[in-house]
Amino acid sequence: xxxVLNLYSGLGGNRKLWKNVQxxxxxxxxAIANVYRNLYPQDILVVGDAHQYLLDHFKEFDxxxxxx
Numbered sequence: 556x557x558x559v560l561n562l563y564s565g566l567g568g569n570r571k572l573w574k575n576v577q578x579x580x581x582x583x584x585x586a587i588a589n590v591y592r593n594l595y596p597q598d599i600l601v602v603g604d605a606h607q608y609l610l611d612h613f614k615e616f617d618x619x620x621x622x623x
Contacts, residue, residue: 560616561598562605563623567591570598579616581605 557576564570564580565587579599582588588602601608605621613619 557618558616560609560612560619562609562619562621564588564591564600567594569620569622570595576618579612581608 559573559576559578561567561570561578561580564582567580570578570580570591577599578595579601580591580595581601581603582591583602583604585602588600591598592600605623609619609621
C-alpha cells in the first residue's frame with residue numbers, strides 16, 4: 556500500500572480524493588485537527604510542526620503532499 560504524508564492537512568480537502576493509501580497527516584492547529592480526525596479516523600494524525608515532521612520522517616513515505 557502506498558504511504559502518503561499529507562503536510563498542512565487542514566480539513567483534508569485533498570485527502571477526500573485519495574483511495575487505497577495509508578495516510579499520515581500533519582496539522583498544527585488542534586481545533587482543525589479535531590475536525591480532520593472526525594472525517595478521516597483511519598488516518599494517522601500528528602498535531603505539530605509540518606516542517607520538522609518532514610525533516611524527521613521523509614524517508615518513511617512513498618509520496619509527500621505539501622500544500623501550505
